[in-house]
Amino acid sequence: MERNEILKQVNAIFVDILDNESLVLTDSTTANDVEDWDSLTHIHLVVAIEKGFAIRFSSQEIQSWNNIGELVDCIASKK
Amino acid sequence: MNQEQNSTMNYIVDQITVKNQLHSKKIIKNLAKFDEAYFNRANDFLKRYVTLLQNEGKTLDYSIDCYLQMIADVNYESVQFFQTGEYTSKSFDEVNQRVYNNPNVMEYYMHGLLLSQFLWTHHYDILLYFNKIINQNAAHINNYLEVGGGHGLYISEAIGITGAKANYDLVDISKSSLDIAKRMISNDKVNYILSDVFEYFPEHKYDFITMGEVLEHVEDPVALLKKLNSLLSDNGKLFITTPTNAPAIDHIFLFRNADDIRKVIHEAGFNIENEFSIYSEDMPAEKAEKYKVSMMYAGVLVKK
Numbered sequence A: 001m002e003r004n005e006i007l008k009q010v011n012a013i014f015v016d017i018l019d020n021e022s023l024v025l026t027d028s029t030t031a032n033d034v035e036d037w038d039s040l041t042h043i044h045l046v047v048a049i050e051k052g053f054a055i056r057f058s059s060q061e062i063q064s065w066n067n068i069g070e071l072v073d074c075i076a077s078k079k
Numbered sequence B: 001m002n003q004e005q006n007s008t009m010n011y012i013v014d015q016i017t018v019k020n021q022l023h024s025k026k027i028i029k030n031l032a033k034f035d036e037a038y039f040n041r042a043n044d045f046l047k048r049y050v051t052l053l054q055n056e057g058k059t060l061d062y063s064i065d066c067y068l069q070m071i072a073d074v075n076y077e078s079v080q081f082f083q084t085g086e087y088t089s090k091s092f093d094e095v096n097q098r099v100y101n102n103p104n105v106m107e108y109y110m111h112g113l114l115l116s117q118f119l120w121t122h123h124y125d126i127l128l129y130f131n132k133i134i135n136q137n138a139a140h141i142n143n144y145l146e147v148g149g150g151h152g153l154y155i156s157e158a159i160g161i162t163g164a165k166a167n168y169d170l171v172d173i174s175k176s177s178l179d180i181a182k183r184m185i186s187n188d189k190v191n192y193i194l195s196d197v198f199e200y201f202p203e204h205k206y207d208f209i210t211m212g213e214v215l216e217h218v219e220d221p222v223a224l225l226k227k228l229n230s231l232l233s234d235n236g237k238l239f240i241t242t243p244t245n246a247p248a249i250d251h252i253f254l255f256r257n258a259d260d261i262r263k264v265i266h267e268a269g270f271n272i273e274n275e276f277s278i279y280s281e282d283m284p285a286e287k288a289e290k291y292k293v294s295m296m297y298a299g300v301l302v303k304k
Ligand SMILES: C[S@@+](CC[C@H](N)C(=O)[O-])C[C@H]1O[C@@H](n2cnc3c(N)ncnc32)[C@H](O)[C@@H]1O
Pocket: B100, B113, B147, B148, B149, B150, B151, B152, B154, B171, B172, B173, B174, B177, B195, B196, B197, B198, B211, B212, B213, B214, B217, B241
């Protein structure tokens, strides 16, 4: 799967879970840039991403991403 | 806030921010809501706690890592919970092996839980509620039992409020829990009993029993409450807390809402004298429902 394609899909999931139509994610986006991305919504984002991409993350992976780019890389490594 | 007085708390928050930015957002929001009484209490607790750590050659960093390990566990269990709609642990034997009988896990878990009492608004609010209930009943407490006391914070409070005049028994299935409790409680009046509560048969009855966050740890919560009913004197009171929708490595029985809890309480032969509940995240109820946010329930129960 193309990296860009993954990013687009991840963006759509964030828009849906965080109820924020105007959200535009880039590789360097962090939780500091997205107000509603916190420990609670993170869980729901992870669940939706697992479902959307038909993958599973390990306990460590869930804690490890510092920005969207790292999340996308992690998804790419599983596809 | 008073900068110097709160330096330990500030240090904890700084470290959490460095190590887990997502989680720090919640903690910073929580702390912003607390009042002066909270900070006095938290600072007092942290002073005692840091001494305990020092006596063991441990640092606050160790404890913060424990807390974040517990958070990592909860996050992972939460993801599984939302995927399957169930808790991952199904049997008591499984949890006993995985957690209570596993000193490594139990150690970080209890230190983590201890810090959470002052970092999570809902844990703190429940502690205040407990405080109020003990104050109201202090005059009638001669025999106090705590089941699954874990880190020992609740029984410490109870001893303080009742003026250390009663008999205090603490039953816990985990040696690690009792060890931490012994070090947190600076009182030699407590009898520490290492036992599964189901196998505990004391000679006398209790007029007050506290059981915080244990009901969700058993396969049959009605049986557990019936057991406590048998340990309680006729006019005695039972204080319990238990969460809904709270995935964790040692949770077995899933309460989906407060009514699930009340049903179990009534089935075990209790009436609810008083109750209090609070979501674990500060948000409108509608949003809390959407995200299936865990709710902590506390109840004061009396025999039917
Ligand atoms: C989550 S901790 C709760 C600690 C504390 N009461 C609180 O509310 O924060 C659960 C505690 O219950 C103990 N426990 C679990 N099952 C038990 C049982 N069947 N009999 C006695 N203790 C038990 C555990 O060892 C642990 O210390």
